[in-house]
Amino acid sequence: MTDLSQESMRGRGIITLVIAMKRIMKTLIVGMIAGSLGFAAGCGGVVASPKTILMSTKPHDGMVSSYRRLYPLHLPAGLKMYQIEYWSHHVQVEALLTEPLQAGQYPLLVNLHGGWVLGPHPHDNFGYTPTDAASLASEGLVELYPEYQGYGGSSGPTAGIRTDFINTQEAMKIAMEFGEVKVHDTYLWGYSLGGGLALMTAGWDHQVRAVVAVSPFVGLTDTVAFWRLHPKLGGPSGNPNEAQNFIRVFGSDAQGQAYRLRSPDPKAIQAPILLLQGTADQRVLWQTVQMFAGQMKKDHKPVTLILYPGGHHGLHHKYARASAAAIAHWFQRYGLNLGDVRF
Numbered sequence: 497m498t499d500l501s502q503e504s505m506r507g508r509g510i511i512t513l514v515i516a517m518k519r520i521m522k523t524l525i526v527g528m529i530a531g532s533l534g535f536a537a538g539c540g541g542v543v544a545s546p547k548t549i550l551m552s553t554k555p556h557d558g559m560v561s562s563y564r565r566l567y568p569l570h571l572p573a574g575l576k577m578y579q580i581e582y583w584s585h586h587v588q589v590e591a592l593l594t595e596p597l598q599a600g601q602y603p604l605l606v607n608l609h610g611g612w613v614l615g616p617h618p619h620d621n622f623g624y625t626p627t628d629a630a631s632l633a634s635e636g637l638v639e640l641y642p643e644y645q646g647y648g649g650s651s652g653p654t655a656g657i658r659t660d661f662i663n664t665q666e667a668m669k670i671a672m673e674f675g676e677v678k679v680h681d682t683y684l685w686g687y688s689l690g691g692g693l694a695l696m697t698a699g700w701d702h703q704v705r706a707v708v709a710v711s712p713f714v715g716l717t718d719t720v721a722f723w724r725l726h727p728k729l730g731g732p733s734g735n736p737n738e739a740q741n742f743i744r745v746f747g748s749d750a751q752g753q754a755y756r757l758r759s760p761d762p763k764a765i766q767a768p769i770l771l772l773q774g775t776a777d778q779r780v781l782w783q784t785v786q787m788f789a790g791q792m793k794k795d796h797k798p799v800t801l802i803l804y805p806g807g808h809h810g811l812h813h814k815y816a817r818a819s820a821a822a823i824a825h826w827f828q829r830y831g832l833n834l835g836d837v838r839f
Contacts, residue, residue: 549670555586555587558670560674561582562580568630571630572633574635575596575634575635577593577626577629578594578674579626579649580593580667584662587650587652589642589644590650591640591667591670592643593640593674594638595639600676601678601679602636602675602677602678603831604640604671604678604681604683605640605684606667606668606683606685607632608690608697609643609686609689610688610690611660611688611689612654613657613689618646619646619654620654621648623641623648624641624643636833640671642663645663657689657693657758661693661696668697683705683832684708684767685708685823686708686709686710687710688713688780691710691711691712692713692714692760694708695709695712695715695769696759698765698767699764699765700764704766705832706768706831707768708770710823711773711780711810711811712773712785714780714785714788715755716750717750717759718784718791720742721787722781762791762797768799769792771785771788772802772804772823773807774803774807774809775805775806779809780809786803789801802822804819
């Protein structure tokens, strides 16, 4: 965009993105709740399947158990939204999906919210509501909002990052079958725990084109390794008990399988990664994110780290506009034109 009208549109678009992002900035990590959103099931009855998809009313991981179309307020006129219930890890899990009304092939943007690193914890309403999804929905792409087990409309207690990762994998596979998704055109966007899930997912799915991780939890391995080097700084939120709790649950070998299953692998990631992190974050130590970025660079992986001096968890308030612009520009750089689509 070069002319003034286009720049003005982009500016208004970034403001729109900032407002929408406020709904998902208050993320959770290692049991520390930064906010809680009520879950709304939406309205609308069962509708005919947009495609022929495999369904099962009995536990069958990777299959849809039910779905319905929702009609939340403020959903853009050119989009439709579905509430999808699917089986994952033998539990019925929910995901929301928005897509254009017009048939076609569209990029997939996966939105990953924060949560509890370890489980189990009681069912938590934190996550994406239909209202949240409607505020973020954009024409010209399919957007997926996995809830993970124990969040929003999903069943059971929260189960921790490993199960959340499995839930995300299953949800993405279903979105590929259910939605109007263009093959090999997937993007990931996560906050806090969701940022860690985005990094883990990028290592699993090498078709991902670009990733944004905001205030990301970079995994159990790096958390314990950093704590051992800097015990006075403590765990992810400066509390040494958090890193010690990982050791209590999973043992002392931070390179062992239990840790690897709950941590992103820099060597496995091929997609370009944008890490956004505030230096005053009280839930994720910025040094752990810097350490992860250093590992990626050492492995010659495409990564960019932007540190925001004095920025807090989620980079809301004074850095909301700057981080929103960084996100939009990053995705546009790799083919997802949020400046044209979302704004």
